Amino acid sequence: MKFVHIADLHLDIPFTTLETRKLSETRRLEQREAIKKVIEYVKENEIKYLFICGDLYEQEYIRETTINYINKLFEEIPNTSIYIVPGNHDPYIKNSYYKIYKWAENVKIFKENTEKIEDENVCVYGFGFEDFYMKHSNYEDIQIENKEKINILLTHGSIDGSGNEDMLYNPMSKAKLKNLGFDYIGLGHIHKTSYKDEENQNIVYPGSLVSTRLRRTSENMA
Numbered sequence: 001m002k003f004v005h006i007a008d009l010h011l012d013i014p015f016t017t018l019e020t021r022k023l024s025e026t027r028r029l030e031q032r033e034a035i036k037k038v039i040e041y042v043k044e045n046e047i048k049y050l051f052i053c054g055d056l057y058e059q060e061y062i063r064e065t066t067i068n069y070i071n072k073l074f075e076e077i078p079n080t081s082i083y084i085v086p087g088n089h090d091p092y093i094k095n096s097y098y099k100i101y102k103w104a105e106n107v108k109i110f111k112e113n114t115e116k117i118e119d120e121n122v123c124v125y126g127f128g129f130e131d132f133y134m135k136h137s138n139y140e141d142i143q144i145e146n147k148e149k150i151n152i153l154l155t156h157g158s159i160d161g162s163g164n165e166d167m168l169y170n171p172m173s174k175a176k177l178k179n180l181g182f183d184y185i186g187l188g189h190i191h192k193t194s195y196k197d198e199e200n201q202n203i204v205y206p207g208s209l210v211s212t213r214l215r216r217t218s219e220n221m222a
């Protein structure tokens with residue numbers, strides 16, 4: 001199967017570390033350009049699945065015009081199933097666009113309780129944030145129902161974190177995730193790609209699509 005997995009776009013983040021308002025606006029337009037390129041790639045290559053693993057936008061700053069913009073892009077790839085797991089920056093809260101907006105028909109948005117979407121060959125399990133923090137999830141209890149299919153888990157959170165902060169964002173253990181037996185686990189939250197970790201090609205942080213430079217000192221901010 002072919003899929004595209006992205007995360008941590010943080011659309012409409014204010015980029016306050018940039019010197020001028022104009023530069024910040026330019027960066028926000030570059031974010032739009034980045035997701036547009038992803039959609040074009042998906043369209044050209046007839047990719048059947050697009051996984052967006054959290055922090056697609058900034059709950060506090062996201063504008064409706066940006067939501068309209070990305071939803072329009074989603075409508076351009078009606079044959080692609082788009083699966084979104086909300087993260088800690090775009091949680092599925094009461095007034096969230098995930099909840100109140102009428103999204104394109106090919107868009108599926110997961111919530112806190114794990115759901116399973118199944119088609120002929122593929123089973124996608126997903127769960128996301130319903131608040132700005134998730135100290136605990138029931139990921140250890142997820143059971144693969146059909147091992148004949150390709151099983152994929154999508155979520156947002158920290159793996160093997162040791163800091164207090166990691167514990168607030170869906171802390172999970174890599175060993176326990178491995179034990180679940182998924183063919184691929186698509187994650188978001190850490191902005192640095194984990195692809196270079198050759199032992200763990202099936203537990204993947206794609207990295208941030210556009211560097212958000214939330215803090216100058218760390219590449220790992222989530």
Ligand SMILES: [Mn+2]
Pocket residue numbers: 054055087088089156188189190222
């Ligand atoms: Mn995050």
